[in-house]
Amino acid sequence: MRNMLAATAAFANCVGGVDGDNPTEITRSDVDYVVRTLRGNNAYSFVTGVEGENKFGTAPVRDAYFGLGHTNLIGQLDNVNGFIQKWNYPNQQSTLDAEWGTVANVRFLLSSIGSVTPDASMLGADVYNIFCVGRESYAAVEQDGYSAQFIYRPPIYDGPLALNASVGYKFAEVPRILNDQWLLNLRCTLA
């Protein structure tokens, strides 16, 4: 899925930063550009908002698209104007483990295997791909109902002498962009 989005999805460089590169580091104006583009294309939000509560240090969270990025963006996102850390949401019931926080109408989910295009900026820095996606913008289509399987066979089932265990996976599914206008790859560098 990650490689499919990196290879085929439309992209937009961050241009609001001041690191002197192209793309620049991520800024509020770049996130606003994404939201404006997706909203303008009538993309559905992925999640509903989080209503404000009378708790110290919290702020309400807008309904949002997901921004799927790399964990190296930690710190970069914190510096974006209007960033709300996950722990500052009014409640934690709707947060995800991978979630780092939100800016405007994008909630960012980070992973150590997030997408990076090496040496692809104007100055040759690594470019981080943040896939900003609306609901049903892409999907994994199972072939003949054959979903992904993670298979563990303990030693007693894996050999006559029960010496070895085995682990493997198999899947027959393909990633698909369902509506190319409901997602955007926001590219940025690190400041």
Add this chain to the structure above:
Amino acid sequence: MSSPINAILTGTFTTGATLAPVLISLPSGATEFKIRNETDYTAHAATIIEASGQASSTVNTARVSTGSGANPNVLTDTILLTGGFTFVSDTAGQNPGPAIAITGINQINHPLALSATTGGIGDVIRVYGTTGMLQIAGMDFSVTAVNAGVSQTLGFLDASGFAAPATAGFYRKLPYQGTSVTNPGIAASPRYYPRVRYITGITQANPAVVTMSVAHDFQVGEKVRIIVPPEFGMTEINNYLATITAIAHSATVNTITLDIDSTAFTAFAFPTSALAATGIRFAQVVPVGEAAINTVALPVANSLDDATRNASINGVIIDTSVLVASKTYSWIAKKGLSI
């Protein structure tokens, strides 16, 4: 106690009149790979008859057996330290090669990227860190001609409208890209097919013709979306969903023709280098869908069939140094493990 398991795969291929690296897909991988020049095997030719490589050996090495040309043919073994076999675990890996200095890029149509180290025709290189010509810094280009040790031609870029040439910079070669400019082909493509491509030109014509910086693998009938940021002029075409009505490939042409009349549109033009230095978004062709029937009359039979075909492979890349043009080869791949 353990049981050894060995798997052997075999196949054949034929080299073209112009040699290009050959990519053999081996989904299970291989620990040893061997090719035989079947055309010359019984002809007692003084060519490379057999070559083999092992995954545990240094990348791009090979053991080659060259014929003496006598009858019976006597084979002499040589170890090649470059130009042999490269065992690839996944062509989706996109780590570029080492940084190579560019001493200049001409301000002409089909410009030359000057460098003492050059690659091959069909290579895809990422140009960055340029002094001047920042409007193309960070973009990928197909190399369409090579003057060894002097320059590589960026055949799908018209830089004649740029204000000044680049006087320095760097490039890195991208792995597993195309092996042929004129026939990029799906088999030679990494990751997913077709891919988003940078636009380097759009004609003001009916129909509009779009040029891309890297040899494309679009096909007639496919749907694409054209994205042109304001910095590139022709904003009227931005976000158009179009059907490809024709494609063209050559050493200087890499285009798709669209069902769009752009005659009255603003001219497409790269932004200035100074503007690019402040940050710009790029013009691009985005694959959207396929014409399963591949005709203009019936362009979209299933809009989900394409744009997401995984073209990554595990396998072996056979370098041209161990191949002979216009020969039929057999290959055998072995994989062994103990359980």
